[in-house]
Amino acid sequence: MFHGQISTSVSSEGRKSHNPLSFMSNGRNPLTTVEGLYFLNICRLILLDLIVVNLLTPTLTEHIFSSLALPKSKSLFFFFFKLSNEARTPLILPSLLLQTSLSVFRLQDFSVKRRFSDFLGLHSKLASKYLHIGCIVPPAPRRALWVRVKVGKEDQSSNEFVEKRRCALERYLMRTVKHPVLLKDPDLLQFLESPELARAVSTQALSGAGLMRMMNKAADAVNKMTIRMNESDTWFEEKQQHFENLDLQLRKLHGSIESLVCHRKELSLNTCQFARSAAMLGNSEDHTALSRALSQLAEVEEKMEALHNEQANQDFSLLSELVGDYVRLLSAIKAVFEHRVKTWQKWQDTQILLQKKREAEAKLQITNKPDKLQQAKDEIKELELKVSQGERDFEQISKTIRKEVTRFEKERVKDFKETIVKYLETLLHSQQQMIKYWEAFLPEAKAIS
């Protein structure tokens, strides 16, 4: 099955480095390596509360490879999630698919199953590790409290729910994996490749919404503190203000879009009802040609109903979810800014403490207590180190945030542009269909005599 060799700049230590591609670096057939089998091991256990997601992202592969410093031309890397409706419960089967230019992937189907709570667990781990150093950790999708997927029921609403969740998880994972720092995180890699994952404990508290609440509470707590930070860097002030405004506007926009979705669904429903009514009217009509025209009108309106319904779905999945995601991302950004303030605070507190200790030491100089004096000197030395560490931390987080915000804004431009164009294309398609339907109806109307 190999058409050639793969050469990468990844270390050939194989197992030692925690790199999912490491087993491929020695040129052997992946299927025969332990890691390969490891990947091949598709768990057949069926677990409750799993959701199946489907994802194929070529853009992702490029990004991942530039992060791992692998030559792009040589390999392709897919994240592949398979949707499955088998068994009585919906399953998550995220599959890591490795495809080299050697097209090996058709034989190998690496899949791992993850529960919704696993995603939340992953996010909580990443948040706890990276938020406080200034990385914008993408928030996980919220647990929808209102719907329980009915086991075994194949109805419209549960399918829609599964699909919505799948899309949300897909977007979440994509954003996370696109982050250059997060991608290298061992927890993330384990999440992606390990066949079995320790069940995340008490994900109730770790749910996306819960975490948001925690972050917001922390942010509020900081705000309530009377000590205000002396902002020497206007960049931060401006950016914070900008994001606060943006947050308000995006929430407003989100509300309007949700209203649009609702109204378009209503339009679809009303069109359906009108179509039925027109059909009945056509039946009652005793003039033959008019009767036929009315029936045709009913048919056109039925097609319009389907168009409107589809468009409402697109309004939601493209526009509404995009804006919703960014509202949540802005919360993460807010948290990160607040952590910077906390870091500054910590540094300041340490400096104040140092000052006090110095004053105390000065007083001790006068008294004759050599032990206490030495202790004080030691403490001062310790605090001096802490202060410089605090300063470094603060500078580091400021630097990180600047980088993160720049990356965020770049991503945002791309994200918005892509999604907007996609959305407009759905609207365009919809209109083109309408033209077709009405043009087909016109001769029917003209045929009435």
Added chain:
Amino acid sequence: GISPTAESFLDLLRSVSVDLNHDTSLLIDIPDALCERDKVKFTVHTKTTLSSFQKPDFSVPRQHEDFIWLHDTLVETEEYAGLIIPPAPPKPDFEGPREKMHKLGEGEATMTKEEYTKMKQELEAEYLAVFKKTVQVHEIFLQRLSSHPILSKDRNFQIFLEYDQDVSCKEKECKGNVWRFLQNMVKSADEFLISGVKQEKTFLLDYYSKIKDSTAKAEKMTRSHQNIAEDYIRISSTLNSISADDSTANKKHLEKLSDLFEKLRKVEGRVASDQELKLTELLRYYMRDIQAAKDLLYRRARSLADYENSNKALDKARLKGKDVPQAEENQQHCLQKFDKLSESGKKELTNFKGRRVMAFRKNLIEMAELEIKHAKNNATLLQGCIDLINNN
């Protein structure tokens, strides 16, 4: 000037009712109207070559109630029992836009000035549209009368057109009479509808309920389109605010998108109003017209009942040998009336059917053409925006 939505209403019910105003001996129109609070004052203008009128060219002020008086008077006239009396124009209803204006005023604080102005403009256009609609409906009513060979010569019609003193004093007493009259009709007519006129009546009853249902459903569709247009306004406005504060490449994208939504909402608004005009108004008008046709059938059924009663009375009289000539005369009179009603009724109903089919044809064609036009417009706007964003 007049907003585009209002202008399209100028075409209004002329499209619904065909073959009017061909006879130039009596030309009627409503050149203007005043709206004071709840009352609308129409100026009814008549141009005539007929000698039965005192002047060749004159105008009088009339209110809605005066039209109702005229309609009810005609319905009550026994001679016209065999005719379809054109349906009375509906009462001017500004409740919808007025309520929305009120809500808009309350919600003013929650929206930007730009948004508020735009929504106010939309509402004003809606208000104007309702106003134009009601003027047209009243005008059509009079024109139906003036083009009818028999009704145009009615004395009450002439009074309505000419009398420059207040006619509304007649209103209240007539209203009561007509209502009672119709109630009686319904009661007695229903029994007789089983015999004789069943087919026509069943058809009309069935058709009436179906068309009423279709009208209601069409109204809901229009309402949804209007809601979507309003959402587009808000989205456009918020996008504008976001783009104003943006310093990245996003700014241009959002500006273009905001602009697009503003244009889309105008198209959506026209889709709504055109649907209203060509579909909903059509259905509404014929719903009322069918009611008038039904009334004709009621009257015919009643005259049949009268005839049958007169037959029974004649038999009784012959049995008793008393008042036979009166009974015979009465019977003859009833028979003649019934024959006359049946004959003119048949003619009227045939014309009615023809009118209806033609009006549906015209409006369905126009509606389809407008839907195509708007969809093409949308498609062009969308493609343009996509290209702009992609080429940036």
